[in-house]
Amino acid sequence: MASAVAAAATPDGAGGWWVVVQVACLGAAVVGLRRHRPAPAVAYWLLVAGVAASALTTAVRTAVPRPAPAVEVGYLLCYPLTGVALWLLARRLRPWSSTRLLDAAIALIGLAQLAWAFVLYPLASRAGLGEATTAGIIALAVCDLLVVTLLLRVAFAVRPGVAAGLLLSSTAALVLTDAGHVIMYVWGRGHAVASPVTSAGWLTWSLLLAAACLHPGIRDVGERPRTGDESATPVAGFIALAVLGPAVLVAAIGIRHGAAAVAHAAVPAALTAALMVTMVLRLGRALRERTSLQRELAFRAQHDVLTGLANREEFRLRLQAGIDALGGAAGPGIGLLIMDLDGFKDVNDTLGHPAGDALLLQAGERLRAAAGSGDLVARLGGDEFAVVSPRLDSLDELADRCVADLARPYRVDGREVHLTASAGVYRGVPASTGEALQNADLALYAAKEAGRNRAERYDPRLRAAHVAHAVLADQLRAAVDGGSGFAVHYQPVVDVHTGRVAAVEALLRFTAPDGAAVSPVRFVPVAEETGLICRLGAWVLERACTDARAWHASHGISVTVNVSGRQLRDPRFADDVLATLKRTGLPGAALVLEITETVLVTATVEETEAVSRRLARLRAHGVRIAIDDFGTGYSSLAYLRTLPIDVLKIDRAFVSRVADRQEKALFRAVVELARSMYLQPVAEGVETGEQAAALRELDCGFAQGFLFARPMPADALRAHLATQLTVAA
CATH class of the missing domain: 3.20.20.450 (EAL domain)
Structure with a gap:
């Protein structure tokens, strides 16, 4: 607290009342935390501990006429306690990453420029201050910078709400009050002006924290936002911080002249350079993330997420490209296999879907190994796979190899699982992808009808039987609905x-x-x-x-x-x-x-x-x-x-x-x-x-x-x- 550098900031007569108010706020905050139990609990108890440290230090200063200077360190404890609490809260809202650390560094450097211009440099230029006072002000300034940086990090990630607003306002009151008091003290305004204003600000910090803890919405403050930009830092904030350094530098040169101007401008210049470097790193990181995201999206658009094989859309495009290349000409045509695992549903029902996913991964690897370099292996969905192959002369052998490989035992969750596979084989010149798929599906159905664990080749008679089956199904539906024919x-x-x-x-x-x-x-x-x-x-x-x-x-x-x-x-x-x-x-x-x-x-x-x-x-x-x-x-x-x-x-x-x-x-x-x-x-x-x-x-x-x-x-x-x-x- 600023009282660490100005011990007389609070009139001794008011110290008792100040302690009473802070203790009352502490009691209210404890009641609220025990009632609502927000998470992370440690963060909120650390915030309350900061108020307790302030109240205890004030009580000692009020009770003891001339306390030892070391007592004032109790005020400074508010900052590490508050800082750690904000760190934990920010980590829960959005886990820390290199991108977010760069965002925090940019904010910290920008705020450091203001601290240098209005606190640290005037402090260094002012005569008559003792070493302890100077060290206390510097420590307080550094603490302010760190807490404000973390406060901004939380503010960008938290869900809007009354409790969140009270909590953020509480910490802001602490920081703004201390910063204002220090600036007034460093610029020689004395304690008379600072004491009533800053005393009200510190009490506001305690009151707002108690109100936040009592509000039912405190339970939702630590919950991650449902929507929002994960990169978080607004572009306008980056622009303001980028302009801030040069503005401070120009102001320093304009106000001071000669060696003083150069000395004053050296630190802002260094901070500006550091800010630019950090922002360039941030920009590079953002570009890498965007490139990686584009690459990931492109992969997902063409591949199955679970197995890494081509997905249905990529399979359709490749199959259509093969049909287009034929141009309707007579010839060997294209080769297509459609296969699925016999009894796969039982695996999901008995062992669970994670075990089913593990089995599908193994099945995909086996198909990838069985296929040739020019073959496209795809997962169409569920336990259904497909292979597009230009090697028509060995298509039947490929189908038999796939069926045999898929029938080997699977090791899932420490146990051996036995399944078979059925495959439909189609080769020809289809008019469309739909026709090719339907023909291969008819062959797959024939394989299942023939006893499973086998591959069947498409025959035109299968289509005739399929059409007859569909016609009969329609006739039965009509007869059941109409009540005639039976x-x-x-x-x-x-x-x-x-x-x-x-x-x-x-x-x-x-x-x-x-x-x-x-x-x-x-x-x-x-x-x-x-x-x-x-x-x-x-x-x-x-x-x-x-x-x-x-x-x-x-x-x-x-x-x-x-x-x-x-x-x-x-x-x-x-x-x-x-x-x-x-x-x-x-x-x-x-x-x-x-x-x-x-x-x-x-x-x-x-x-x-x-x-x-x-x-x-x-x-x-x-x-x-x-x-x-x-x-x-x-x-x-x-x-x-x-x-x-x-x-x-x-x-x-x-x-x-x-x-x-x-x-x-x-x-x-x-x-x-x-x-x-x-x-x-x-x-x-x-x-x-x-x-x-x-x-x-x-x-x-x-x-x-x-x-x-x-x-x-x-x-x-x-x-x-x-x-x-x-x-x-």
């Missing part, structure tokens, strides 16, 4: 000993708008892919239950309805089935829900448990559950033991060879397995009398197939059942 046929399930119809299986049929019947083998998978299968399944269930109510009442037969995996995974599935039974009046015992082995084998443990709970609930209402296509190669014996199953439908692959002696033994084992688990076996696909005879011999009680009846509409089934009654009569 029908339910019923195939009887008979007692192999009596030939009597014991049940019927509801089978969905679809007729295209041109009148052609579409096989379920074609339209059911499309309905699954498009998500229409749930609506279709609900419609079939409603129709089958409605039709079967009369058949069950008159003939005692039940109806079997196929259920898709999507339906089973729906949490509302059991509720929907029970509601359908209630609407149609069909007893639960007259309904059999048929599911396939694949639905169970491909489900997760959690999904299987959820499905089991839904089926058990339906079973409690009398609904029976059947497993369809049993024995098609899936390991489902565990499901037969743990799931609520009633009926086992044996796949036609077993039935077609049941007359063979060796196959008959295997079929007998399946039937005995079903009976041992209290399941009712039903043979599917019976087409010959020999097969039916074998079933009777093996005591497989029920069967269905073309030998007994083909699927038929509801009216035809009613007539068939009526004929059965007539024969029985």
